[in-house]
Amino acid sequence: MANEPQKAIQIDLDQFILQLNIPGLMRLTLQFDTPSRRFYLSLIALVVEQMKQAGKISFVPLDPYVEILALLNETVGASAGSSQKKNMIPRIYRKWKDALPDLENAPLFKVAGRKKGYDESAEKTYRFDDHIKDAWANLFAYRGSRQNLSLQLSLDRLGVSLEDISIVYGAEGKQGSESPWNRFINDLRKKTPTEPEQDIIRAPAPEPLSTQEESENLRSTEAPRETWLKKAALPIVLILMASVSLFLGLKSILDPPVPAQPVPPQIMEKPSIAVLPFVNLGGDPSQDYLSDGITEQIITALAKTPKMKVIARNSSYSYKGKPVKVQEVGHDLGVKYVLEGSAQKSGDRIRITAQLIDATTGLHLWAESYERDLKDLFSLQDDITRNVITALQVRLTDGETARIYGRVTNHVDAYLKVMKGRQHVLRVGRHDNLIARSLYEEAISLDPEYARAYAAMGWTYWHEARCGWTDKPAEAYEKAVELGQRAHSLNTTDSGPLMLMAWVHAKTGRSNKALEAAKKGISLEPNLSEACWLYGGTLRLLGRYKEAIPWIEKGLSLDPIPPWWCQFNLAFCYFRLGNTQKVISMVEKCIERHPKVAGFQALLARTLLQTERPKEALAAIDKALSLQPKAPGWYTATRAVALHANGKPNEALVLMEEQVKRNPDDPDALRHYGRLLGLLGKHEEAVMMAEKAVQLRPGPRTRQYLGREYVISGQYDAAIWELEQSIKSKPEALVGHIWLAAACSLGGRMKQARASVAEIRHLNPDYSLADCERNSYFEYQPEDKARFINALRDVGLK
Numbered sequence: 001m002a003n004e005p006q007k008a009i010q011i012d013l014d015q016f017i018l019q020l021n022i023p024g025l026m027r028l029t030l031q032f033d034t035p036s037r038r039f040y041l042s043l044i045a046l047v048v049e050q051m052k053q054a055g056k057i058s059f060v061p062l063d064p065y066v067e068i069l070a071l072l073n074e075t076v077g078a079s080a081g082s083s084q085k086k087n088m089i090p091r092i093y094r095k096w097k098d099a100l101p102d103l104e105n106a107p108l109f110k111v112a113g114r115k116k117g118y119d120e121s122a123e124k125t126y127r128f129d130d131h132i133k134d135a136w137a138n139l140f141a142y143r144g145s146r147q148n149l150s151l152q153l154s155l156d157r158l159g160v161s162l163e164d165i166s167i168v169y170g171a172e173g174k175q176g177s178e179s180p181w182n183r184f185i186n187d188l189r190k191k192t193p194t195e196p197e198q199d200i201i202r203a204p205a206p207e208p209l210s211t212q213e214e215s216e217n218l219r220s221t222e223a224p225r226e227t228w229l230k231k232a233a234l235p236i237v238l239i240l241m242a243s244v245s246l247f248l249g250l251k252s253i254l255d256p257p258v259p260a261q262p263v264p265p266q267i268m269e270k271p272s273i274a275v276l277p278f279v280n281l282g283g284d285p286s287q288d289y290l291s292d293g294i295t296e297q298i299i300t301a302l303a304k305t306p307k308m309k310v311i312a313r314n315s316s317y318s319y320k321g322k323p324v325k326v327q328e329v330g331h332d333l334g335v336k337y338v339l340e341g342s343a344q345k346s347g348d349r350i351r352i353t354a355q356l357i358d359a360t361t362g363l364h365l366w367a368e369s370y371e372r373d374l375k376d377l378f379s380l381q382d383d384i385t386r387n388v389i390t391a392l393q394v395r396l397t398d399g400e401t402a403r404i405y406g407r408v409t410n411h412v413d414a415y416l417k418v419m420k421g422r423q424h425v426l427r428v429g430r431h432d433n434l435i436a437r438s439l440y441e442e443a444i445s446l447d448p449e450y451a452r453a454y455a456a457m458g459w460t461y462w463h464e465a466r467c468g469w470t471d472k473p474a475e476a477y478e479k480a481v482e483l484g485q486r487a488h489s490l491n492t493t494d495s496g497p498l499m500l501m502a503w504v505h506a507k508t509g510r511s512n513k514a515l516e517a518a519k520k521g522i523s524l525e526p527n528l529s530e531a532c533w534l535y536g537g538t539l540r541l542l543g544r545y546k547e548a549i550p551w552i553e554k555g556l557s558l559d560p561i562p563p564w565w566c567q568f569n570l571a572f573c574y575f576r577l578g579n580t581q582k583v584i585s586m587v588e589k590c591i592e593r594h595p596k597v598a599g600f601q602a603l604l605a606r607t608l609l610q611t612e613r614p615k616e617a618l619a620a621i622d623k624a625l626s627l628q629p630k631a632p633g634w635y636t637a638t639r640a641v642a643l644h645a646n647g648k649p650n651e652a653l654v655l656m657e658e659q660v661k662r663n664p665d666d667p668d669a670l671r672h673y674g675r676l677l678g679l680l681g682k683h684e685e686a687v688m689m690a691e692k693a694v695q696l697r698p699g700p701r702t703r704q705y706l707g708r709e710y711v712i713s714g715q716y717d718a719a720i721w722e723l724e725q726s727i728k729s730k731p732e733a734l735v736g737h738i739w740l741a742a743a744c745s746l747g748g749r750m751k752q753a754r755a756s757v758a759e760i761r762h763l764n765p766d767y768s769l770a771d772c773e774r775n776s777y778f779e780y781q782p783e784d785k786a787r788f789i790n791a792l793r794d795v796g797l798k
Contacts, residue, residue, distance in 0.1 A: 007021075007164050007166040008020070008021055008022050008023075008158075008160050008164040008165065009022070009165040009166075010165070010166050010168060011041065011045045011048065011165070011166070011167045011168070012169075013041075013042065013045060013167065013168065013169040013180065013181075013184045014169055014170065015762065016031070016032040016033070016037075016038045016041050016076075017030065017031055018030040018032070018041060018044070022158055022159070022160060025135060025158060025159075026132050026135065026136070028111060028112075029111070029112035029113065029758070030106075030109040030110070030111060031109055031110040031112055031762070031765070032109050033109070033110055035077050035078035036077060036108075037109055038076040038077065039072055039073055039076055039077035040095055040099075040100060040108050041109075042076055042077075042184075043069070043072070043151075044153060045167050045181060045184075046068065046069075046072075046181075047060045047151050047152065047153050048153060048162075048165055048167060049167065049181040050065075051153065055162075056162070057152065057153075057154065057155055057156055057161075057162060058152065059150035059151065059152045060150060060151050060152065061149070061150045062092065062149050062150065062151065063148070066088070066089075068185060069088060069092070070084075071188055071189065075188040076188070089149055092149065093142070093149050095108065096140055096142055096151055097140065100140050101136065101137035101138075101139070101140045102137070103126065103128055103132070103133050103136040104125045104126055104127075104128065105126075110765055111126050112758075112761045112765055113761050113765070113798075115766065135157065135158055138154060139153055139154050139155070139157065139158065140153070141153075141154045167179075167181050167184075168180050169181070169183055170183045170184070270308060270309055271307070271336065271337065272309035272310075272334065272336050272337065273302065273308060273309070273310055273311070273336075273337040273338065273339060273388070273392070274310075274311040274315070274316050274330070274333045274335045274338050274339070275295055275298050275299045275302070275310070275316055275338075275339045275340075276295075276316055276319055276324065276329065276339065276341075277292065277316060277317055277319065277320040277321075278291040278292075278294050278295045278342055278343045278352070278354075279342040279343070280342075280343060280344075281342050281343065281344035281351075282344050282345055282346075288423065289416065289419045289423050290345055290350075290419070291342070292419060293415070294341075294352065294377075295313075295316070295317075296313055296419070297381045298339070298381060298385055299312065299313055301381070301385045302385060302388065302389070303525075303527065303528055304525075305389075306526075306527050308389075308392070309335070310558070311333050311335055311559060311560070312528075312530065312555075312559035312562075313559070314529075314561055314562050314563050315333055315559045315560050315562070316333075318561045326338045326340070326357045326359050326362060327360070327362060329359060330360060332560075333560060334560070335359060336360055337357065337358060337365070337392065338356075338357050338359050339354060339355070339356050339357075339384075339388060340354070341353050341354035341355065341384075348373055348374050348375075349371065349373060349374065350370075350371070350372060350373075350374050350377065350380070351369070351370070351371045352369070352370045352371075352372075353368070353369045353370075354368055354387075355367035355368075356387070356388055365391045365392075366387055366388070368383075368384070375412055377415075378410075378412065378415075409447045409449075409450040409453075410447070411446050411447040411450070413446055414442075414444075414446040414447040414450050415443075415450075417439045417440070417446070418439070418440060418443050418452055418453050420439055421436040421437075421439035421440050424439070425456070425463070428463075428467075430464075430467070430469045433460050433464060433469065434460075436460055437457055437460040437461075440453050440454075440456050440457035440460070441457065444457070449490055450490075451486075451488075451490035451491035451497065452491070452494070452496070454483045454484075454487035454490065454497070455483065455487035455496045455497045455500055457483050458480040458481075458482075458483030458484045458487065458497070458500045459480070459500060461476045461480040461483065462476075462477070462480045462500065462503065462504060464476045465477050465480070468630065474508075477504050477507065477508055480500060480501075481500075481501055481504050481505070483500075484497040484500040484501040484504070485497070485501065494524070495521035495522065495525040495531040495534075496521075496530075496531075498518070498520050499517070499518065499521045499530075499531065499534035499535065501513075501517045502515075502517040502518035502521060502534070502535075502538040503534065503538060505517060506518075506538050507541060509729075511729060514538055514542060515542065518534070518535050518538040518539070519535075521535065522535040527558065528558075529556075529558035529562070530555070531555075532551050532552065532554045532555035532558065533551075533552060533555040533569070535551050536548040536550075536551035536554075536569060536570075537552070537565075537566075537569050539551065540552075540569050540572060540573055542729075543576075543700060543729060543730025543731060543732055543733050544731060544732050545572075545573040545574075545576045545732045545763075546573075546577060546732050546763060547732070548569070548573050549570065549573050549574070552566060552569055552570045553570065556570070564590065564593075564597045564600075567594075568597075568600065568603070570586070571583050571586045571600075572603060575603060575606070575607060576732070576733060576734060576735075577732070577734050577763055577764050578734045578735075578763075578764045578767050578771060579764060579766075580610050580611050580771075581611075583603070583604075583607045584604065584607050584608070584611070587600050587603055587607065588604070591604070596627055597627075598624040598625070598627035598628035598631060598635075599624070601623045601624035601627065602620070602624040602631070602634070602635050604617075604620045605617045605618070605620035605621035605624065605638050605639075605642060606638050608620060609638070609641060609642060614642055614645035614646045617642045617645065618639070618642040618646055621635065621638045621639045622639070625639065632668075633663070633669050633672060634668070634672065636659050636672070637656070637659075637672030637675065637676070639652075639655060640652040640656045640672070640676050641675070641676065641679070643655065644676065644679055649680055653676065653680070656669075656672060656673045656676050659673065660673050667692075667693040667694075667697040667702050668693075668701075670689045670690070670692050670693040670696070671689065671690055671693040671701065671702050673689050674687070674688075674689030674690040674693065674709060677689060678708070678709055679780060681780070681781040681784070683712055683713045684713070686709045686712075687706070687709045687710065687713055687715075690705045690706035690708075691706060693705065693706070694706050694722075698725075699729065700727075700728075700729035700730040700733070700736075701726075701730075703723070703725050703726040704722070704723065704726040704730075704735065704736050704739070706722045707719045707720075707722035707723035707726060707736075707740075707743065708739050710722060711739055711742055711743045711746065711788070712784050712788070714746075716744075716747030719739070719743040719747075720740065720743045720744060720747060720749070720752075723740040724740065727740065732763055734760065734763050734764060734767070737756050737759045737760050737763065738756075738760060738792070740752075740753075740756045741753050741754075741756035741757050741760065741791075741792055741795060741797065742788050742792050744756060744795075745792065745794050745795045746787070746791045750795060753791075753794075753795040754795050754796055756795075757792070757795050757796050760797065768797070768798060769789065769792060769793060769797050769798055772789060772792060772797070773789060
């Protein structure tokens with residue numbers, strides 16, 4: 001971000017924040033935190049840039065900038081509405097005159113550091129005095145309406161000149177004298193329309209036009225904010241107009257009627273389909289891999305076009321082996337169409353039936369039976385895919401056709417071995433992992449150019465290292481990267497090998513390589529649920545929690561019944577951002593669905609500790625350890641903290657001492673032990689443990705723990721350095737910013753401390769000093785905690 005001095009008004013196009021620091025009037029930070037909202041901050045920046053070019057506060061006609069507006073809409077706005085002038089300008093007109101001036105309801109931004117509350121109205125609003133609300137509202141002047149629109153940001157009404165407002169974007173000095181605005185636009189032009197931003201999930205539907213706006217063509221810049229009378233009259237006028245229009249048959253200008261039982265919005269956007277698991281009519285479970293493989297290949301093929309919404313494998317497979325009603329499947333998964341079928345192998349022959357059904361009516365749109373040689377399996381799968389696409393009237397580009405029908409292997413036996421190997425991997429066990437690897441090796445011996453077999457085998461090495469099934473995890477991780485690179489060299493259109501490499505790089509501390517591979521992977525298949533989850537998971541491993549959440553949630557929209565680890569990643573991101581109530585609600589639901597997954601119980605325990613529920617926390621962590629006796633070290637550490645919170649410090653100390661004795665060179669064991677020592681007030685010993693952990697592994701977690709102990713022991717400069725290093729690697733670790741704010745406050749670096757508080761508010765606008773006071777991360781001796789809390793209060797955390 002640019003290092004430009006702070007102005008009275010600053011538009012930050014890196015963070016999409018508008019900062020106002022106008023002496024005697026208002027000091028506000030407005031966060032434009034969704035794609036649609038970011039479009040409007042970019043619009044404000046466009047108006048400011050053109051006024052600066054003109055050298056005066058003046059009206060800026062939008063007509064000459066339609067191309068730029070369309071670019072903004074398709075990139076930062078995530079195509080939240082039509083980019084055509086006839087639809088886009090009226091939308092801008094409405095928002096400029098009604099939504100942007102409304103500081104009280106703030107429909108297009110969040111006000112950092114403030115919470116909405118109930119007043120005399122029935123809705124929550126931000127509370128400002130009328131002077132501030134009027135001053136803000138009068139900023140947004142316009143002339144004309146609809147297509148013939150000019151906008152002005154009336155800075156003079158705030159006593160501000162053009163020199164007092166700045167736009168910042170990117171690093172200064174990297175592109176000569178090019179302005180921040182031009183750098184911003186040029187970067188957007190490099191993006192393709194289909195490449196989503198890291199934090200975009202989905203675009204809201206375009207808003208219908210109101211006929212009231214047809215008649216408005218001039219707004220006085222002197223007009224006060226709307227009175228309550230106008231607000232009351234508007235719904236009455238709209239109802240009357242809607243009634244008249246209905247009788248005149250002019251439905252095209254009205255909102256479509258809302259059905260009594262709303263259909264999920266995805267159904268209305270593009271053809272949506274769920275492919276149910278093909279039934280294995282042979283009856284032999286060992287042959288399920290064949291019918292499962294057919295199902296998976298059809299799902300994968302259909303998902304390669306962005307013109308369809310295809311429910312991913314995990315959700316479809318929740319219906320495996322169960323009697324289903326197609327209408328219920330359509331409703332539960334939010335799709336209009338369902339494909340179901342069966343497969344039966346007899347010697348070298350295979351018989352397959354398939355039928356495409358409209359889930360809203362139950363009518364069959366297409367059905368077919370096939371009996372082919374097994375060697376013709378690929379062409380048979382292509383036939384089914386082609387018939388589905390034809391029946392749904394989806395037009396494919398040449399590139400989409402090539403991706404859908406491109407062969408990943410021509411060797412049926414190699415393909416079947418990979419499908420059989422997948423069955424073993426999904427069982428998640430050391431023995432099954434080795435069986436799967438052996439099958440992948442056999443597939444590669446049959447087809448040495450089979451990219452998917454290399455990637456699949458790479459994941460077996462990831463599981464081996466991650467689950468502790470090897471004494472040499474570093475070697476397993478490197479083998480996974482090697483196989484990922486080989487797979488990517490054979491198939492550069494598949495996101496899987498890149499995501500495998502991204503996860504390994506993230507886990508082994510190679511952040512830049514991880515991010516590079518992950519970005520490349522998601523650009524290839526942004527509408528594939530697995531790609532979204534893996535990209536979000538990479539961001540989570542890198543400590544970029546706020547960026548990770550939208551991608552994981554996008555994966556959930558494509559696969560509503562996901563694997564447990566996807567939900568765990570999402571809950572963990574919210575945990576790291578301090579949203580404890582959301583985590584508890586999510587995890588409790590996940591435990592109902594996945595009662596044998598220890599990770600959910602352990603995360604629940606950590607969260608309960610932060611909400612002053614130590615007895616429940618101890619019960620949850622004991623349950624986690626009963627489900628997974630050979631658990632990660634943080635399970636044991638969580639139990640130690642829970643014992644301490646339940647008034648059993650000696651038991652906690654014995655537990656951690658035993659863990660360190662078993663693992664004397666494990667940095668995780670040492671930092672967890674150091675944390676407990678800090679809780680007990682043994683700060684010299686805590687610092688020693690944390691320093692040793694950093695020596696063994698100088699990563700973000702160990703540095704954060706060391707920084708915390710330095711804060712409590714009064715070594716503020718050393719604490720600041722360690723915490724800054726930690727935050728460089730984990731930029732969205734809320735706890736790190738909290739400790740840095742306290743360290744800077746106690747060390748007299750008040751400006752830096754306030755900047756850290758601003759970052760805390762950016763990561764979690766609802767986070768408060770009360771959250772710190774009850775959070776187990778900050779539990780120390782009473783006098784130490786009081787010093788820490790007061791330091792945060794001194795720099796504005798409330």
